[in-house]
Amino acid sequence: MVIKIDEYSDLPIYMQIRNQIVMGISSGELAAGEQLPTVRALALEIGINTMTVSKAYQILKNEGYIMTDRKNGARVRQQIEKTGVISGENKNELRRIVSEARLSGVSIEEIRDLVDGYYYGKI
Amino acid sequence: MVIKIDEYSDLPIYMQIRNQIVMGISSGELAAGEQLPTVRALALEIGINTMTVSKAYQILKNEGYIMTDRKNGARVRQQIEKTGVISGENKNELRRIVSEARLSGVSIEEIRDLVDGYYYGKI
Amino acid sequence: MVIKIDEYSDLPIYMQIRNQIVMGISSGELAAGEQLPTVRALALEIGINTMTVSKAYQILKNEGYIMTDRKNGARVRQQIEKTGVISGENKNELRRIVSEARLSGVSIEEIRDLVDGYYYGKI
Amino acid sequence: MVIKIDEYSDLPIYMQIRNQIVMGISSGELAAGEQLPTVRALALEIGINTMTVSKAYQILKNEGYIMTDRKNGARVRQQIEKTGVISGENKNELRRIVSEARLSGVSIEEIRDLVDGYYYGKI
DNA sequence: GTGGTCTAGACCACG
DNA sequence: GTGGTCTAGACCACG
Numbered sequence: 062m063v064i065k066i067d068e069y070s071d072l073p074i075y076m077q078i079r080n081q082i083v084m085g086i087s088s089g090e091l092a093a094g095e096q097l098p099t100v101r102a103l104a105l106e107i108g109i110n111t112m113t114v115s116k117a118y119q120i121l122k123n124e125g126y127i128m129t130d131r132k133n134g135a136r137v138r139q140q141i142e143k144t145g146v147i148s149g150e151n152k153n154e155l156r157r158i159v160s161e162a163r164l165s166g167v168s169i170e171e172i173r174d175l176v177d178g179y180y181y182g183k184i
Numbered sequence: 185m186v187i188k189i190d191e192y193s194d195l196p197i198y199m200q201i202r203n204q205i206v207m208g209i210s211s212g213e214l215a216a217g218e219q220l221p222t223v224r225a226l227a228l229e230i231g232i233n234t235m236t237v238s239k240a241y242q243i244l245k246n247e248g249y250i251m252t253d254r255k256n257g258a259r260v261r262q263q264i265e266k267t268g269v270i271s272g273e274n275k276n277e278l279r280r281i282v283s284e285a286r287l288s289g290v291s292i293e294e295i296r297d298l299v300d301g302y303y304y305g306k307i
Numbered sequence: 308m309v310i311k312i313d314e315y316s317d318l319p320i321y322m323q324i325r326n327q328i329v330m331g332i333s334s335g336e337l338a339a340g341e342q343l344p345t346v347r348a349l350a351l352e353i354g355i356n357t358m359t360v361s362k363a364y365q366i367l368k369n370e371g372y373i374m375t376d377r378k379n380g381a382r383v384r385q386q387i388e389k390t391g392v393i394s395g396e397n398k399n400e401l402r403r404i405v406s407e408a409r410l411s412g413v414s415i416e417e418i419r420d421l422v423d424g425y426y427y428g429k430i
Numbered sequence: 431m432v433i434k435i436d437e438y439s440d441l442p443i444y445m446q447i448r449n450q451i452v453m454g455i456s457s458g459e460l461a462a463g464e465q466l467p468t469v470r471a472l473a474l475e476i477g478i479n480t481m482t483v484s485k486a487y488q489i490l491k492n493e494g495y496i497m498t499d500r501k502n503g504a505r506v507r508q509q510i511e512k513t514g515v516i517s518g519e520n521k522n523e524l525r526r527i528v529s530e531a532r533l534s535g536v537s538i539e540e541i542r543d544l545v546d547g548y549y550y551g552k553i
Numbered sequence: 554g555t556g557g558t559c560t561a562g563a564c565c566a567c568g
Numbered sequence: 569g570t571g572g573t574c575t576a577g578a579c580c581a582c583g
Contacts, residue, residue: 068497068499069497069507070273073581073582073583074582074583075582075583080276080280083280083283083284083287084279084280084283086283086287087282087283087284087286087287088283109583110583112582112583113582113583116582116583126287141287141288142288143287143288143289144288144289145288145289145290146288146290147281147284147285147288147290147294147295147298148284150193151281151284151285152298153203154277154281155278155281155298155299155302156207156302157203157206157207158270158274158277158278158281159210159299159302159303160206160207160209160210160211160302161206161210161270161271161274162270162274163210163303164206164209164210164249164264164266165265165266165267165268165269165270166266166267166268167268167269167270169299169300169303169304171270172270172299172303173296173299175270175275175278176278176282176292176295176296176299177292177296179278179279179282179283180282180286180292180295181292196557196558196559197558197559198558198559222569222570222571223570223571223572224569224570224571232559232560233559233560233561233562234561234571235559235560235561235573236558236559236560238571238572238573239558239559241571242571242572246492251314251315252570252571252572253314253567253568253570253571254566254567254568254569254570254571254572255567255568255569255570255571256568256570257569257570257571258570258571261315316519319566319567319568320567320568321567321568326522326526329526329529329530329533330525330526330529332529332533333528333529333530333532333533334529355568356568358567358568359567359568362567362568372533387533387534388534389533389534389535390534390535391534391535391536392534392536393527393530393531393534393536393540393541393544394530396439397527397530397531398544399449400523400527401524401527401544401545401548402453402548403449403452403453404516404520404523404524404527405456405545405548405549406452406453406455406456406457406548407452407456407516407517407520408516408520409456409549410452410455410456410495410510410512411511411512411513411514411515411516412512412513412514413514413515413516415545415546415549415550417516418516418545418549419542419545421516421521421524422524422528422538422541422542422545423538425524425525425528425529426528426532426538426541427538442572442573442574443573443574444573444574468554468555468556469555469556469557470554470555470556478574478575479574479575479576479577480556480576480577481558481573481574481575481576482573482574482575484556484557484558485573485574487556488556488557498555498556498557499555499556499582499583500554500555500556500557500581500582500583501554501555501556501582501583502555502583503554503555503556504555504556
């Protein structure tokens with residue numbers, strides 16, 4: 062899986078990495094149990110500090126998306142905990158995005174299509 | 185309209201204010217042409233510095249959501265420009281949120297309902 | 308001549324009035340010697356304070372564009388002083404505008420056409 | 431690149447900085463990708479507060495002229511978006527300047543030469 | 554070391 | 569009375 066850093070984004074690099082891996086897992090591009098690149102390899106590939114990649118992996122581990130061990134490096138978890146709920150923070154963000162879209166004249170259908178596309182990984 | 189600041193949020197205070205006002209406009213809680221609290225009044229109410237409120241208002245002004253003049257203070261714009269599109273940044277965020285929800289076992293129906301609720305201001 | 312105030316502009320109202328009258332004189336819409344509306348009449352028409360109109364007229368008078376007397380009110384000057392030069396401030400502004408246009412990919416021809424149009428009052 | 435603040439100008443300091451950097455990019459004095467002075471360094475050099483410089487940089491960032499990151503400081507963007515149009519505000523300003531120049535007896539040739547000089551960076 | 558956020562306080566122009 | 573600008577100074581996250 063290719064990680065692309067947007068140097069113009071306000072999002073910290075470690076968060077961009079974290080987000081792309083989460084989306085990769087959700088879309089199936091990263092399969093359960095699949096090996097992630099080593100911290101060093103990914104840092105070298107992207108051209109950033111190993112500390113930054115390490116921070117991204119640490120977050121993913123804390124969130125239960127990946128697991129790490131000394132021998133095998135990092136791998137996507139076989140079972141990701143299904144809380145069945147959207148976090149309050151994500152709900153706030155979702156509401157903000159829908160509000161802005163609505164005020165920009167975007168129809169509900171367009172938003173639904175976008176959401177469906179993301180959910181079913183067609184995009 | 186009551187602005188509530190979450191002091192534990194990573195979001196800067198001025199951005200929390202900005203977001204809540206945008207959502208207030210979208211939901212209709214803030215009508216077109218409606219007067220916003222003065223910079224000083226809102227700062228006092230929230231218990232923050234006037235500069236922070238001022239920054240939020242200036243962003244809203246730049247984005248075309250409100251207008252300010254020294255005589256009348258800040259007011260919701262009568263006509264908000266309808267670009268008809270969702271910004272790339274918001275699309276990325278939407279995709280991230282949907283991905284995380286999906287991995288948490290949230291059904292597409294639940295997300296759609298949430299989106300509809302936000303769009304039609306029932307929440 | 309109709310004065311239109313842009314309530315969304317950052318430019319103070321008195322400056323918007325001043326600018327429109329200057330442009331009106333330059334385009335010929337306001338002839339030499341022509342009577343301007345009284346301060347009260349213009350303030351009433353635009354829906355603003357008489358002080359604001361008065362300030363605009365004062366500036367125009369100081370700049371030599373108009374003259375006022377108690378009997379006849381304000382009139383466009385017969386002879387506007389021809390210094391033959393562009394003020395340093397206007398040169399700076401012109402340079403800024405040309406720079407921004409250039410960086411936006413606007414061709415020199417387009418700018419020239421615009422300038423010509425303004426100069427010959429075809430716009 | 432040397433930034434010079436005119437303390438007698440009506441233009442806010444942050445806007446003077448912003449304008450000079452935009453003109454520096456347009457003239458080529460500031461190359462694509464070139465490092466700008468740090469917020470602290472420029473503030474010290476000009477003798478103003480860091481907040482004021484920071485505000486200038488944030489505007490430039492929002493407008494797409496520069497990018498900032500905490501590691502490398504601020505740099506001129508490699509690709510500046512070419513909208514191909516002059517903003518309505520700049521058109522108004524241009525018209526005002528041309529009108530004033532015309533009334534001062536400045537010939538169209540002189541204005542054209544000035545515009546050409548600014549466009550081709552000969553000044 | 555860098556930019557980003559925030560405060561407390563001051564002064565100003567506009568209307 | 570209003571928003572806008574600016575200062576001096578502090579603290580923080582990122583890398």
